[in-house]
Amino acid sequence: MIHSLAGKVAIVTGGNSGIGAAITKVLRERGARVFVLDLAEGAKDSLRCDVTKQQEVREAVDGVVAEAGRLDILVNNAGIGFVGTLEQTAEADLDRLYAVNVKGVYNCALAAIGHLKDGGGGVILNMASIAATVGIAERFAYSMTKGAVLTMTYSLAKDYLAHGIRCNSISPARVxxxxxxxxxxxxxxxxxxxxxxxxxxxxxxxxxGRPEEVGYLAAYLCSDEAAFITGTDFPIDGGYIKLNG
Structure with missing residues (x-):
């Protein structure tokens, strides 16, 4: 099977809807056992978890490893959007986006990293956005959080390379x-x-874009076929970054 994930155990945050649901579906089709951490109730192997709460995340990730015996892949997909300029962004809006989009990635990576090291390596895949690298109107707070996701990706890739852990990000345009x-x-x-x-x-x-198109890219980056790829951001943007203007 192309981009086979047979025998792999994965966690996808925010995996019950949108892009997360598509990633979950494709990873399962490729043979992975996928556990979903999400605020919304889901079906198979779905655990209710608020990624902004560190202890809750740690207990959920530890529970996955206790049940499945290992962890190979973490997909940090959980995130929220916000439309507004600087003046249209209230302090509460900024705090809410930071808590989910930035602190949530930190919490999940922190909870997973020890298990990935114990298993001899693995993959962390973060969901960034083209808003991390290009200016998009009325996306002040959202762009800030996705810029942080992008730079966290680079830091994780550098710091854990010696442990066999690869870290990359995907930056979609409109999906x-x-x-x-x-x-x-x-x-x-x-x-x-x-x-x-x-x-x-x-x-x-x-x-x-279609959510499943992001899922196909995620499956490749999580597979052993991408073993030579780390510390890299992958735009999936219909040409937006390079061809606009």
Whole structure:
């Protein structure tokens, strides 16, 4: 099987919806046993966990290892979005995004790192965003958090290379998830289709990404076929970074 993950044990945070659900599905199709940490209730091997709470995360990760016997892959996908400029971002908004998107990655990586070292290595894959590297209007707080995810990726890759742990990140542009639909319903009632087409057109390729496309890239980066790749960010953006302007 291409990008086989047979015998691997993985944790995907925020894996019950959107991109996380697609990653979970593809990793399972490739043979991995995947445990989902999510605030929302899920089906198979889903544990309710708030990634902002360190002890809760530690107990969940330790529980996965106790049940499965090992941990090979951590996908830090849990995250929240926010639309707004600096002046439109309240202190509570900034704190909320930091707690999930930055502290959540820290908490999960910290809970997993010892298990990955004990197992002789593994993979940490972080979900960043093109907002980490290019300016996007009205994404002040979100861009800040994803920039932090990107630099945490580089630090983890450097610090744990000798332990056989690879760390990379994926930076999507717009992907058609429930967040997009909810945003359109809330802000453009009656004009959802029109604005959806406008947002799609901002990608040079002419459409938004599909969650499963991110899942396929994640599966490759988590597989042994990507054993020579670490400390690298992978845009999946329909040409947005290089071809816009």
């Amino acid at each position: 058609h998830t429930p967040f997009v639909d909810q945003y359109l319903e809330r802000n453009y009632p009656g004009r959802e289709a029109e604005v959806f087409d406008q947002l799609s057109a901002t990608q040079p390729i002419g459409r938004m």
